Amino acid sequence: GAVVSQHPSRVICKSGTSVKIECRSLDFQATTMFWYRQFPKQSLMLMATSNEGSKATYEQGVEKDKFLINHASLTLSTLTVTSAHPEDSSFYICSARMASGGINIQYFGAGTRLSVL
Amino acid sequence: KNQVEQSPQSLIILEGKNCTLQCNYTVSPFSNLRWYKQDTGRGPVSLTIMTFSENTKSNGRYTATLDADTKQSSLHITASQLSDSASYICVVSAMNYGGATNKLIFGTGTLLAVQP
Numbered sequence: 001g002a003v004v005s006q007h008p009s010r011v012i013c014k015s016g017t018s019v020k021i022e023c024r025s026l027d028f029q030a031t032t033m034f035w036y037r038q039f040p041k042q043s044l045m046l047m048a049t050s051n052e053g054s055k056a057t058y059e060q061g062v063e064k065d066k067f068l069i070n071h072a073s074l075t076l077s078t079l080t081v082t083s084a085h086p087e088d089s090s091f092y093i094c095s096a097r098m099a100s101g102g103i104n105i106q107y108f109g110a111g112t113r114l115s116v117l
Numbered sequence: 118k119n120q121v122e123q124s125p126q127s128l129i130i131l132e133g134k135n136c137t138l139q140c141n142y143t144v145s146p147f148s149n150l151r152w153y154k155q156d157t158g159r160g161p162v163s164l165t166i167m168t169f170s171e172n173t174k175s176n177g178r179y180t181a182t183l184d185a186d187t188k189q190s191s192l193h194i195t196a197s198q199l200s201d202s203a204s205y206i207c208v209v210s211a212m213n214y215g216g217a218t219n220k221l222i223f224g225t226g227t228l229l230a231v232q233p
């Protein structure tokens with residue numbers, strides 16, 4: 001299947017700093033990528049939809065100034081957690097969408113574990 | 118309200134045994150249903166994807182079924198292995214009216230532990 005690379009896999013930062021997470025589709029072009037957040041023992045929660053060349057679409061309750069998304073190319077989307085606080089500690093997962101046989105299939109990255117001290 | 122419910126919440130089985138995980142959904146309009154395997158601390162990996170017209174699909178030791186009338190799906194794992202220990206997530210895709218975007222609705226997952 002298609003490969004989505006997410007980096008870094010784990011990051012520990014001090015409160016107040018900003019953290020950037022990269023999501024790359026390695027062998028296909030993705031006009032749409034998605035960013036999810038997952039708390040322990042809970043399902044993935046969609047944060048925002050990242051569209052190449054345009055502004056991201058945020059889900060209700062997600063602060064766009066807090067979670068900056070940039071989708072500068074067809075293979076790269078970045079999520080920047082600005083002025084991170086301990087409550088932002090979570091598992092962040094990106095996915096990239098590829099059309100196949102009339103069905104849109106999302107391939108997920110391996111996730112980024114963010115710990116804010 | 119679009120929802121996906123899975124059962125059981127967690128399951129422990131012995132290596133070599135079979136098991137079946139359940140998924141009920143109330144998603145409309147329905148586009149397709151997917152089963153993902155998520156290892157601890159990793160992203161989900163797709164196992165199967167089924168559209169409205171498909172009622173079964175296999176991927177190795179994994180077999181998924183879909184009953185679009187009752188809005189139920191199951192994932193059957195045959196001859197379980199220790200490496201099958203993971204969370205299994207049922208995801209239903211809803212078609213947005215007038216658009217090509219399919220929104221994914223995630224179940225909360227079934228945590229499977231396979232013991233030697």
